[in-house]
Amino acid sequence: MGIRWSSVWTVLGASVVALAFLSAALRGRAWAWVPCVLAAGIVVREVRWSRRRRRPEAGFDEPRR
DSSP states (O other): OOOOHHHHHHHHHHHHHHHHHHHHHHTTOGGGHHHHHHHHHHHHHHHHHHHHHHOTTSOSSOOOO
């Protein structure tokens, strides 16, 4: 099971977008919070998915047996 490069690029791209909109939001642009939160959610989803993919024998929150 190798690296899934599309997930790596998704995480990097969404991180850049989240940081860009976070800086805009911190400068007073209230509308920038929405895309910032969406991009951060994409990052979290991709990271959790790739971690889950590494250990297919266990369920999401189940301990290994």
